[in-house]
Each structure stands twice: as structure tokens, then as C-alpha cells.
Amino acid sequence: MAMVTDETVLERMDGMKTMSEQLKVLGAMAKGERNFDSAAVETALARLTEEAARIPAQFEKEVIVPKSEALPEIRENREDFTEKAETLETRAVAMSVSEAADLGPALRRIGGACKSCHGDYRE
Numbered sequence: 001m002a003m004v005t006d007e008t009v010l011e012r013m014d015g016m017k018t019m020s021e022q023l024k025v026l027g028a029m030a031k032g033e034r035n036f037d038s039a040a041v042e043t044a045l046a047r048l049t050e051e052a053a054r055i056p057a058q059f060e061k062e063v064i065v066p067k068s069e070a071l072p073e074i075r076e077n078r079e080d081f082t083e084k085a086e087t088l089e090t091r092a093v094a095m096s097v098s099e100a101a102d103l104g105p106a107l108r109r110i111g112g113a114c115k116s117c118h119g120d121y122r123e
């Protein structure tokens with residue numbers, strides 16, 4: 001990771017990591033490792049939404065660095081890539097979590113949106 005110096009790549013990797021951190025917060029509550037806290041849930045979902053909205057622009061520029069896991073197919077299937085980012089954003093916005101039991105299904109829906117893009121566009 002220390003090898004990556006390109007700002008575009010660093011920024012999008014940071015965005016992805018920020019999203020992973022939000023899933024960890026939600027996951028810890030889902031597993032009961034952390035008390036259910038609706039304010040923390042709202043914050044995590046808001047951060048996810050924000051980061052998801054930034055994805056299409058972050059991957060607009062083609063950058064080839066050995067450490068990047070972004071596949072060239074992103075550029076060939078720009079519309080589909082953007083749609084997958086929008087699906088994630090829409091799911092994060094629409095998520096209604098009012099108790100701990102809602103977290104599992106919410107995480108599956110959000111995680112499914114992450115995987116659907118990684119499956120096609122990440123090495």
C-alpha cells in the first residue's frame with residue numbers, strides 16, 4: 001500500500017476504506033459487540049451515502065498503477081459502473097434501521113451492492 005502515490009488512486013482507496021469502516025460499525029452492533037445506537041447508525045449510513053456518491057467521479061480518470069485493483073472494464077462499462085455506485089447510494093439512503101434486528105438485513109443489502117461492483121470491476 002505504501003507504494004501508491006497517485007492522488008486519484010489514494011483518494012478512491014480512502015473512500016472505499018471509509019465505507020468499510022462504516023460497515024464494521026454496523027456489523028459490531030449487529031453482532032451485539034456494541035450497543036445499538038441509532039445516532040451512530042445514522043452517521044454510518046450518511047457517510048456511506050456520501051462516499052457512494054463520490055465513486056463515479058473518483059474512477060473517471062484512468063490511472064494505471066500496479067497496486068490498483070481497479071479493472072479497465074470500468075471505462076468500457078461506464079454506465080453500468082455508475083449504476084452500481086448509485087444502487088449502493090440508493091440502498092444506503094433508503095435503509096431504515098430502528099432496532100438492532102434491522103441491522104443484519106441492512107448489511108446484507110448494502111454488502112450485496114459492494115460485492116456486485118467488486119465482482120465485475122475489482123481485481
Ligand code: HEC
Pocket residue numbers: 009012013014016017019020023048055067068069070071081082084085088110111113114115117118121122123
Ligand atoms: C461501483 C463500484 C464499487 C462499489 C459500489 C464499491 N466498490 Fe469498493 N472498490 C471498487 C473498485 C474498482 C476498487 C479497486 C480500487 C483500486 O484499487 O484502485 C475497490 C476497492 C475497495 C477496497 C480496497 C481499497 C484499498 O485500499 O485498496 C475496499 C476495502 C472496498 N472497495 C470496500 C467497499 C465497500 C465496503 C463497499 C460497499 C459499502 C464498496 N467497496 C463498494 C469498486 C466499488
